[in-house]
Amino acid sequence: MSRRFWDWHAIISYNYKTKVLPYQERIEDIIKTLEIKGNHFILDAGCGTGYLIKIIKEKHPSAQIEAVDFSREMLNRAAKRCMGLKNINFREVDLDAHLPHKPNSFNAIACDNVLYAIPRPDFTLKEFFRVLKPKGRLIVVIPKPEIDSRAIIFHHFRGLKSPWQKIKAFFVMLITFLLIIPFEKSIDRKIKQGIYHALTGDEILTILDKIGFSEGKIGLTFADQNWIIYARKP
Numbered sequence: 001m002s003r004r005f006w007d008w009h010a011i012i013s014y015n016y017k018t019k020v021l022p023y024q025e026r027i028e029d030i031i032k033t034l035e036i037k038g039n040h041f042i043l044d045a046g047c048g049t050g051y052l053i054k055i056i057k058e059k060h061p062s063a064q065i066e067a068v069d070f071s072r073e074m075l076n077r078a079a080k081r082c083m084g085l086k087n088i089n090f091r092e093v094d095l096d097a098h099l100p101h102k103p104n105s106f107n108a109i110a111c112d113n114v115l116y117a118i119p120r121p122d123f124t125l126k127e128f129f130r131v132l133k134p135k136g137r138l139i140v141v142i143p144k145p146e147i148d149s150r151a152i153i154f155h156h157f158r159g160l161k162s163p164w165q166k167i168k169a170f171f172v173m174l175i176t177f178l179l180i181i182p183f184e185k186s187i188d189r190k191i192k193q194g195i196y197h198a199l200t201g202d203e204i205l206t207i208l209d210k211i212g213f214s215e216g217k218i219g220l221t222f223a224d225q226n227w228i229i230y231a232r233k234p
């Protein structure tokens with residue numbers, strides 16, 4: 001239903017987000033918890049414009065990555081961002097359908113800020129369980145229901161040292177918020193209409209537990225405005 005919504009998101013606003021410090025820290029937090037080793041095979045489920053993939057490849061050059069998304073515009077931008085990097089396969093996949101992967105394929109799966117937009121999150125999480133290898137890690141990041149944008153802005157500015165960095169950051173934040181706020185508002189509306197879901201970290205943990213995941217834990221990231229949930233396939 002919302003493929004076009006995400007295509008527009010990719011075209012208009014998406015690249016600015018990667019310049020925001022709390023977003024960069026979220027990517028670092030995800031990579032730390034993925035426990036990547038050697039040529040591990042990683043699924044980025046809902047890869048967006050590919051920032052996570054690029055940073056994974058910088059830190060773990062031998063990792064193999066399957067980057068899936070249902071928005072062609074997102075995939076095009078992700079492919080452009082990762083141009084020249086090896087062992088990345090971009091694929092158009094709807095996460096609301098059975099994944100086109102064999103059981104026990106991946107060492108780890110990252111699903112960053114995607115699950116709320118999937119019609120049947122429990123079905124998708126079951127698919128993740130199927131395609132993960134035993135002992136494989138799943139990382140899910142979801143927004144808290146009422147995101148405090150001020151916390152994100154303050155966190156970003158606190159990380160900057162020189163006045164010049166602060167002036168530059170002011171304009172980056174201004175453009176980012178002007179471009180992103182209409183999309184964020186539209187996501188809020190979809191949640192209120194029941195099209196998207198406002199699942200809590202605890203609710204995700206309960207679903208993961210029922211599916212059979214073990215070692216479930218919750219933390220905070222993105223200036224404490226997102227939950228990061230990690231679990232393992234036994």
Ligand SMILES: C[S@@+](CC[C@H](N)C(=O)[O-])C[C@H]1O[C@@H](n2cnc3c(N)ncnc32)[C@H](O)[C@@H]1O
Nearest residue numbers: 006046047048069070071074094095112114117
């Ligand atoms: C908020 S963005 C997150 C992108 C990226 N993971 C990040 O955090 O930067 C949500 C992504 O989920 C993708 N998406 C939404 N519903 C999807 C579906 N049913 N199947 C595949 N991808 C989907 C969108 O196209 C978009 O790229």
